[in-house]
Amino acid sequence: MTDIAPVTRTPRAATLRKQEAILAEAERQFARFGFEGVSLDSIAAALDLSRQNLLYHWPSKEELYRAVLDSVMGEWMANMSAIAEADEPEAAIHTYVDVKLRFSRERPSGNAVFTREIMAGAPRYQDVLKAQVMPLLHADVERFERWAREGLIRHLDFTHLMFLLWSSTQAYADLGAQFSLFMGKPALDDEDFERARQLITGLIWRSLEMPR
Amino acid sequence: MTDIAPVTRTPRAATLRKQEAILAEAERQFARFGFEGVSLDSIAAALDLSRQNLLYHWPSKEELYRAVLDSVMGEWMANMSAIAEADEPEAAIHTYVDVKLRFSRERPSGNAVFTREIMAGAPRYQDVLKAQVMPLLHADVERFERWAREGLIRHLDFTHLMFLLWSSTQAYADLGAQFSLFMGKPALDDEDFERARQLITGLIWRSLEMPR
Amino acid sequence: MTDIAPVTRTPRAATLRKQEAILAEAERQFARFGFEGVSLDSIAAALDLSRQNLLYHWPSKEELYRAVLDSVMGEWMANMSAIAEADEPEAAIHTYVDVKLRFSRERPSGNAVFTREIMAGAPRYQDVLKAQVMPLLHADVERFERWAREGLIRHLDFTHLMFLLWSSTQAYADLGAQFSLFMGKPALDDEDFERARQLITGLIWRSLEMPR
Amino acid sequence: MTDIAPVTRTPRAATLRKQEAILAEAERQFARFGFEGVSLDSIAAALDLSRQNLLYHWPSKEELYRAVLDSVMGEWMANMSAIAEADEPEAAIHTYVDVKLRFSRERPSGNAVFTREIMAGAPRYQDVLKAQVMPLLHADVERFERWAREGLIRHLDFTHLMFLLWSSTQAYADLGAQFSLFMGKPALDDEDFERARQLITGLIWRSLEMPR
DNA sequence: GATGAATGAGGCTTCATTCAT
DNA sequence: CATGAATGAAGCCTCATTCAT
Secondary structure, X not given: OOOOOOOOOOHHHHHHHHHHHHHHHHHHHHHXXXXXXXXHXXXXXXXXXXXXXXXXXXXXXXXXXXXXXXXXXXXXXXXXXXXXXXXXXXXXXXXXXXXXXXXXXXXXXXXXXXXXHHHOOOOOOHHHHHHHHHHHHHHHHHHHXXXXXXXXXXXXXXXXXHHHHHHHHHHHXXXXXXXXXXXXXXXXXXXXXXXXXXXXXXXXXXXXXXXX | OOOOOOOOOOHHHHHHHHHHHXXXXXXXXXXXXXXXXXXXXXXHHHHOOOHHHHHHHOOOHHHHHHHXXXXXXXXXXXXXXXXXXXXXXXXXXXXXXXXXXXXXXXXXXXXXXXXXXXXXXXXXXXXXXXXXXXXXXXXXHHHHHHHHHOOOOOOOOHHHHHHHHHHHHHHHHHOHHHHHHHHOOOOOOHHHHHHHHHHHHHHHHHHHOOOO | OOOOOOOOOOHHHHHHHHXXXXXXXXXXXXXXXXXXXXXXXXXXXHHOOOHHHHHHHOOOHHHHHHHHHHHHHHHHHHHHHHHHHOOOHHHHHHHHHHHHHHXXXXXXXXXXXXXXXXXXXXXXXXXXXXXXXHHHHHHHHHHHHHHHHOXXXXXXXXXXXXXXXXXXXXXXXXXXXXXXXXXXXXOOOHHHHHHHXXXXXXXXXXXXXXXX | OOOOOOOOOOHHHHHHHHHHHHHHHHHHHHHHHHHHHOOHHHHHHHHOOOHHHHXXXXXXXXXXXXXXXXXXXXXXXXXXXXXXXXXXXXXHHXXXXXXXXXXXXXXXXXXXXXXXXXXXOOOOOHHHHHHHHHHXXXXXXXXXXXXXXXXXXXXXXXXXXXXXXXXXXXXXXXOHXXXXXXXXXXXXXXXXXXXXXXXXXXXXXXXXXXXX
């Protein structure tokens, strides 16, 4: 049996594919060099497009940048919703670390764009951050506190635990290049992520679990 | 009777003070906006200097940038040497977290300039990073491994432990603005850092200490 | 029984109406911002059309611009011919002022496009101006001079009289916005034009009429 | 006796002369083509300067444009103050026409820049127009009305008389090129202005003077 | 008729740097 | 030491126009 390929691709489809390619390249570059460090020319050149062609698809550099963040945000929120469903602390920690590390592994650039934006004081994405990310984090802290009150886990400073959880997992995206350099590898591999997962989960859970 | 002139400061001294002011402002701005996001004009304006005056003290923007990193690096190495002296694991962890967090508290901008440089793949400071920071880190990992072999601590993946230690502490510099926003404060205060210290130290030590 | 379809308009008619709408909007914008100050986009946007659609009807921006001038010119010449028929000086002055002011009132934008073109040295309409407008003006001056020779009016410098007649009447189109601002009104109304008519006609005729 | 030329010109002086040259050229071009119709490049090229050198002296195109208007305004206000001193109607009319025409003759470009700005709805000079020009005009109308009440002149609609006075005199600047074309001359000369002066003054005064 | 896509040209502005004083 | 003047390079963006559908 053979695949029946669609005979003709509508122009739409080609355009969509192109826009995704642009978003991907933009994400890669913004991740490394930040908003100001990237020129539309360098994105266009990497894709063999003209600079104006980029601006045909987005009205401005800033719009393109926000589109990148929107795209990252979209995938991010989809993943994070999985966490909210965990209804038991140990599973929650595992899921959390797992999801965050997987995101770092699969979309390191997306992660880094976010980190850079936040480091700059979120001059271009404040609104979304406040409206979408912060509430989620607050809910997480709440949940841990409830579990602590219910005696399911020991009481820690869950706010700072969250900070640690976030920063330590996303470092594998943002600082991945230097981590691998440090380990003398060309890039982080599955094993590294697995070790990171075990270490972080282990560390946290050992401090959270109730003494028997 | 003669006027008692105020002890005149040699031009040298005034110049030095000025250069320090420039370095400080440059550090602040590079931290937020990255190398490309900062213009010499904006640094000069913040100090009420002329753009050319800046370039009188450093031959180019890149030199100024490296001078900032050098200055951060200097203080950093001074602090870190204290750690190397700790000859006992629990003290080492405490000192490590302590020193790193204090640095995050006292020189958040310096920290952030570093993080940005590393995220970009260290295009302007690779040499120093490789020659000075990496060896230090390797030595640290070595030390923990020795302690583990000597049965003083449990065996963990010390490389990744280092990653966690670094990322979780320096987040209080790089992401401080968003952390405080999350907690509804204008800025991080002593108490926040104390809590962070306790949480991180506690977490790590509980996983490291040998079961009695 | 069959559906009684609404009398379908031929494509022609719809097209014509559209072209007129385009011309009208172009006239309005060229009047305020001049040839270079207007983009095809801004005209298209005001009409809820695509930029390319405009260029479907005219081959280029300049052609559209000339079409606007042609349209203005057409109406203009139609009006002006009425004047030529006046065969008596007092009626001529009245008609002249009347027609010019009515044009300023009814098609202020058209007037302004002309003025702008002339102020720029008529780079895009020189040919028509020389071939059509100038001869008409010359004829007018001629006519007044004939009447003066015939003793029907006093002798003035009719060339400059024409300049005054033109400039003072068309100011009510070109500078209308500032005139109404000066008078504290949202726009010039019928009364203003009536007063202008009386003043200008009065002024001129008082100087032209023979002493009894 | 010989002129003692200053031995060295301070850089200041050269700079000032240069800025004046820029202003003059900008005025000339803005007069013909309007704000949008002029590029900094074309101004710079006419003066054999680089585009960036222009922007060294003014921070932006708009600032340069406003500087032109400021300069025109300055000379204008200086001239107009002479008028306010006339304390007798006939002299006032003479002075008014005289001053306005002289301005049209001596600074036609400056005049035209103003006219263009006004035709566009004064998007870049509204504030100054409202604050400085309008009050002056109102005062003039007031004065004529007082003279009429005092029986020194006949009563006309002085607002519209002002409109006529302004538009008819400044036409010799704005439309000068076409006027001379109409008369078959390369340019307007002294005689033309003299004739204009006599016609306009004559026309107005004949309608204003009291019957004996 | 109409529109999505693309592009070359040109415009304004920022910026690092140089030079002369 | 410091600054006024100048400039080349590069960046973002607008715009008219073309092409294919």
